[in-house]
Amino acid sequence: MGVGGEIGDALKVSVTAPPADGKANQACVDFFAKLLKVPRSSVTIASGQSSRNKMIRVAGISAEDVRKRIEV
Numbered sequence: 129m130g131v132g133g134e135i136g137d138a139l140k141v142s143v144t145a146p147p148a149d150g151k152a153n154q155a156c157v158d159f160f161a162k163l164l165k166v167p168r169s170s171v172t173i174a175s176g177q178s179s180r181n182k183m184i185r186v187a188g189i190s191a192e193d194v195r196k197r198i199e200v
Contacts, residue, residue: 129159131198139198153177160184164197
C-alpha cells in the first residue's frame with residue numbers, strides 16, 4: 129500500500145488487499161494508523177465502505193498534523 133499522490137483535495141492510495149469481506153477497508157485503516165502513528169481505533173471509514181472513494185476519519189490529531197505526517 130502507498131500514497132500515490134493527490135487528486136484535488138483527496139489522496140490516491142493504492143490498496144493491494146482484495147475488496148472481499150472488508151479486507152481492503154481493513155487494510156486502509158491499518159495503513160493510515162501506521163502512517164499517521166495513531167492507534168487503529170482512532171481511524172475509521174466515515175463513508176464509502178463499499179466504494180472505491182472513501183472518507184477516512186482520524187480522531188485525536190489535527191488536519192494540519194495529518195498533512196505534515198503524510199507529506200505528499
